Amino acid sequence: MQDLKTLSDAIINGDFKTARATTEQALASGVGPVILVQDYMVPAMNEVGRRFECNEYFVPELLLAARAMKSALELIRPLLSATGVQPVGRVVLGTVKGDLHDIGKNLVASMLEGGGYEIIDLGVNVSPEQFVSAVQEKDVQIVAMSALLTTTMASMKQTIEALEQAGIRNRVKILIGGAPVTERYAREIGADGYSESAAAAASLAKQVLNPIS
Ligand code: B1M
Numbered sequence: 001m002q003d004l005k006t007l008s009d010a011i012i013n014g015d016f017k018t019a020r021a022t023t024e025q026a027l028a029s030g031v032g033p034v035i036l037v038q039d040y041m042v043p044a045m046n047e048v049g050r051r052f053e054c055n056e057y058f059v060p061e062l063l064l065a066a067r068a069m070k071s072a073l074e075l076i077r078p079l080l081s082a083t084g085v086q087p088v089g090r091v092v093l094g095t096v097k098g099d100l101h102d103i104g105k106n107l108v109a110s111m112l113e114g115g116g117y118e119i120i121d122l123g124v125n126v127s128p129e130q131f132v133s134a135v136q137e138k139d140v141q142i143v144a145m146s147a148l149l150t151t152t153m154a155s156m157k158q159t160i161e162a163l164e165q166a167g168i169r170n171r172v173k174i175l176i177g178g179a180p181v182t183e184r185y186a187r188e189i190g191a192d193g194y195s196e197s198a199a200a201a202a203s204l205a206k207q208v209l210n211p212i213s
Contacts, residue, residue: 004031004040007072011044012051014064016071023072033079034199037107041069045103069103077106081113088116089209091142092134094126095178096155101148104178107198108144115202117142128155128162135168142205147178156181157189173208177201 004026010018026036048065051057057065091112095105102124109119120138122130131143143163147153156176163169173192176185186194192208195201 004036007036007040008044008047011041011065011068011072012047014061014068016064016068019068019072020075023075027075027079033076036072036076037080038197038199041072045069066103073103073106077110080107080110087118089141089205090118090120090139091144091205092120092122092131092138092140093144093146094122094131095124095146095148096152096159097125097127098155099147099149099152100124101146101178104148104198105146108146108177108201111198111202112144112205115205117202117205128159131159132162132166132168135163135172136166140172141209142175143172144175144177144201144205147176147181150180153178153180153185156185156191160190173205175201175204175208 004022007019007022007026010016010022023036027033045065048057048062052062093105093109093112095102105121105124109121113119120134120140122134126145131145134140135143143159145156145159147156160169160174163172163174174190175193175195176189176191177195177197181194183194193204195204
């Protein structure tokens with residue numbers, strides 16, 4: 001089997017063909033999808049972020065890395081979400097207003113699907129009003145929000161306020177996450193939970209819906 005560093009390097013270098021081919025080979029040789037994501041792909045994106053911060057990379061390189069990550073994830077997502085069980089709850093999910101980062105959000109969607117939740121994915125740049133409408137129109141138990149920019153975290157608070165104003169805050173549990181988000185921030189804005197990773201989001205969802213089990 002190929003050294004999986006090839007996968008990390010392919011993402012860092014924005015080489016989507018190699019990223020996809022290496023992922024395909026790794027899966028065929030029995031490497032678990034979660035290992036590929038957690039140990040190779042997410043660290044690669046962190047390295048891309050580090051290079052961006054010290055001006056070695058610019059937006060075009062971020063876009064190429066994101067394309068490589070997404071092409072590998074296309075192979076992995078169905079494996080994360082394949083459970084075949086009846087939905088245990090419905091989650092409305094989105095990246096908040098002003099924020100276009102969707103790789104982490106998509107992983108959260110897959111992990112929640114894998115945990116048996118039905119996902120209503122509102123996409124990126126989702127306004128508080130769109131979250132409110134989704135809760136009003138669908139029978140959802142959880143609102144999950146993702147933010148990757150310090151500047152867009154405030155939209156999480158605005159969304160909670162909009163749900164309060166619409167009188168539907170208590171109908172749902174609110175979970176938040178994303179690189180700059182913290183447990184403390186979740187408490188500060190009155191969210192019901194924070195998860196650091198997509199993998200932890202599924203158990204958090206279970207925990208907030210059934211606190212005693
Ligand atoms: Co952007 N970007 N970006 N970017 N980008 C970051 C976030 C940044 C940290 C890079 C850096 O400077 N080191 C920085 C933010 C700084 C800050 O605010 N503190 C940044 C910046 C500045 C920007 C722009 C402003 C750049 C510019 O234009 N000058 C711009 C903003 C655009 C906008 O959104 N309005 C921008 C644009 C972009 C691209 C479009 C080029 C591209 C995104 C492509 C896409 O998503 N389709 C991009 C990328 C790729 C990144 C980095 C390099 C990688 C993000 C990523 O996909 N990580 C990122 C650096 C970094 O994160 N290290 C960076 C992998 C992903 C799996 O992790 O999303 O953290 P993550 O998700 C994790 C957890 O956080 C958690 O689970 C996931 C998996 O475990 N999680 C949740 C996420 N959401 C959750 C929700 C939950 C629970 C858990 O709900 C319950």
